[in-house]
Amino acid sequence: MTAFDDFLDEVLPADYEAEYQRYRRDLELRRNYQAAAFDAGWLIPEWGRDEGGRELSGPEALAVRLTGARRRVPRLLNIQGAGVAAPAIRAFGTPAQQARLLRPAARGDEVWALGMSEPGAGSDLASMRTSAVLADGVFTVNGQKVWTTQGDEARWCTLYVRTDPEARPHRGISCLVLDMRSPGVTVRPIRTAGEAIESFCEVFLDDVKVPEDALLGLLNGGWGVAMASLEHERDMIWLNTWLEANRALAPTLHAGELSEAQLVRLGRALADTESLRLTGLRTAAQRWADVPSQAWTILKLLGSESVQRAALLSLEVAGPAAFDDPAYFDERLDSLGATIYGGTSEIQRTIIAERALGLPKGRS
Structure with a gap:
């Protein structure tokens, strides 16, 4: 996606990649990036041009998001606004609701x-x-x-x-x-x-x-609104957790000599992140082709727990050096919320059991 790469080169600071940890919490950068991406049509590129998009196909839009993940674009200032509320307003809102709420929600002007x-x-x-x-x-x-x-x-x-x-x-x-x-x-x-x-x-x-x-x-009819809204959130969640897991593993990949046990855990963590990416791509392809599949049910659980294991491994590998670099502890603390937001792991396991495996519903 050369055009999107060009856009990122233009809007991100020249030292963004080298100073990524410092920029992660830069609220002004995150706010400006979300607004600029929307104005340029890259934030939700599958939307129509009159709505702030570029009318891209599903595969083209996902390619944009994968490029963003690879480039570690700034976290949106209000992810649920652009990723959940805006699609719901677009799909279910009255003309008056859409006119008042849609653009500010997607652009990040209102939280x-x-x-x-x-x-x-x-x-x-x-x-x-x-x-x-x-x-x-x-x-x-x-x-x-x-x-x-x-x-x-x-x-x-x-x-x-x-x-x-x-x-x-x-x-x-x-x-x-x-x-x-x-x-x-x-x-x-x-x-x-x-x-x-x-x-x-x-x-x-x-x-x-x-x-x-x-x-x-x-x-x-709120159940239908919720399910349709979370359908839009599905790609956003696995892409974010894939990005976070890779970011958390980066220090371990560049660490010195690892013990045999640490090498085993690193190999498993890398396999998990690649499985997350491939499963995400497969479920997206099935959705575009209208092929029924329950493979998507594993994405949230696999992603959030992969992030936690990756962050813990990097913290342990760093050892005493972690005390000199708060980023290790920040990554670990951030990862702990991954199994809560977007649906707890307990609920995700219930979804997998009932929808994917067809097991009978539990009784209290």
């Missing part, structure tokens, strides 16, 4: 949060209990969300709520576009063991009023 996970339900959306009662054109929302990434920065949230408590769990859910500045919304950041690139938050919703025209998609 979005995803109101999915809940205490006691975790990543299991069907078990959510946050309620929304519709009366006189207004939803009244009560409940709590947790692990809400960038909830303390967000202007908007795609909030999943239960609007029909009598329906089967998957069929009584709706998605609302929540203004995070609404009365009754309380956001509390969750303290982490170290400095995180993005914050995690709890969100409390006490008699929050949301207008009926903030409904995204159909009433009680």
Whole structure:
């Protein structure tokens, strides 16, 4: 993708590759990159030109993202805005919602949060209990969300709520576009063991009023909105974890002599990252060809656990030298969240068991 490489050469600092660790947390660079990539049509290149894309095919768009991973492009300032909220607004939003919200969400001008996970339900959306009662054109929302990434920065949230408590769990859910500045919304950041690139938050919703025209998609159709949104997130997650695993392994690959046990772990880690890349490419090809497959179910679990093993190996190989370079500890701390965000490993194993292997659903 020569044109995209040229774009990256133009917008990234000349010393970006050499000083990558320093630039990783540069908020201004991340903000400017997301805006520039959108303006040039490279952020979501499969979209139409009038929407901020380049009308590329699926394989061409994936090639752009792979080039970005190879070049270790800056992490988007608001990944869930461009990767989840914007596609949902594009697919399910009313013309008024699209006109007001789509471009700022994709470009990063406004920060979005995803109101999915809940205490006691975790990543299991069907078990959510946050309620929304519709009366006189207004939803009244009560409940709590947790692990809400960038909830303390967000202007908007795609909030999943239960609007029909009598329906089967998957069929009584709706998605609302929540203004995070609404009365009754309380956001509390969750303290982490170290400095995180993005914050995690709890969100409390006490008699929050949301207008009926903030409904995204159909009433009680929120499950379909969520599944379609996460379909767009699928490639984003495996590409990010592939990039993070390779970055975490880089110090080990350039380390001095390794023990036999460390060499074995390094070989397994490299095999895992290559398996992640090849499985990601295979599932994308199957999706484009309309070939039914459940291979995608392994991607999140394999990716997040590969990142953790790679970061731990590099930290152990560095030994006492790690105390002189905080990057080792940063990588390890960042990796610990990988098995939580985007769906916990426990939920991922349930998905694999039920959807891919056809095992009977567990009973409590």
